Amino acid sequence: QSALTQPASVSGSPGQSITISCTGTSSDVGGHDYVSWYQQHPGKAPKLIIYDVSKRPSGVSNRFSGSKSGNTASLTISGLQAEDEADYHCSSYTSSSTGLFGGGTRLTVL
């Protein structure tokens, strides 16, 4: 049960778009359409922003979008804003009926 692989950090300027990748295996990311993404600000609990690969919960900005190709899921944030600066975590359901998270990605808005 190795963690999903995310880049440690990404950065972008206000208004730009960035993409965060989340790489797993055919036993997790590649095996199901059950990938979710979370935004976490310092000292706060995570917030769900994408579930089931590409679905957005009610109230989440449409600047956040998700996709998947093979064993890699991706989160794209368009029109970067200062308040998007946070940690982002991906999660996948696994073929063992367990869950798995990535190591997290720190997004810096320049």
Place this chain on the structure above:
Amino acid sequence: EVQLVESGGGLVQPGGSLRLSCAASGFTFSNYWIHWVRQVPGKGLVWVSRINSDGSSTYYVDSVKGRFTISRDNAKNTLYLQMNSLRAEDTAIYYCARGATAVDPTWGFDYWGQGALVTVSS
């Protein structure tokens, strides 16, 4: 308003035990899978365990199997995590989080508690 409130965290010696509770309100608790997720401050999230709506199915990450037990009391709208044989590496903030329902199997934890800090140290 949906709320999840953890309690029971604290300092425990290696080899000791602790039971976390997660009190739920604002939704029909008995309809949902509930998960435990932990996080060492400054590090990534780690999925720990999940339990189905009636408590008949449970799953664990390998590192806690045989030491941790997840359970729930739907009459009290409360989730538990019994942690035995605790190790230094179990030190983390423990969150409970709401998952899917049986009729809508999604993968996304839409509500989280504020977290309970567990410190394992002598």
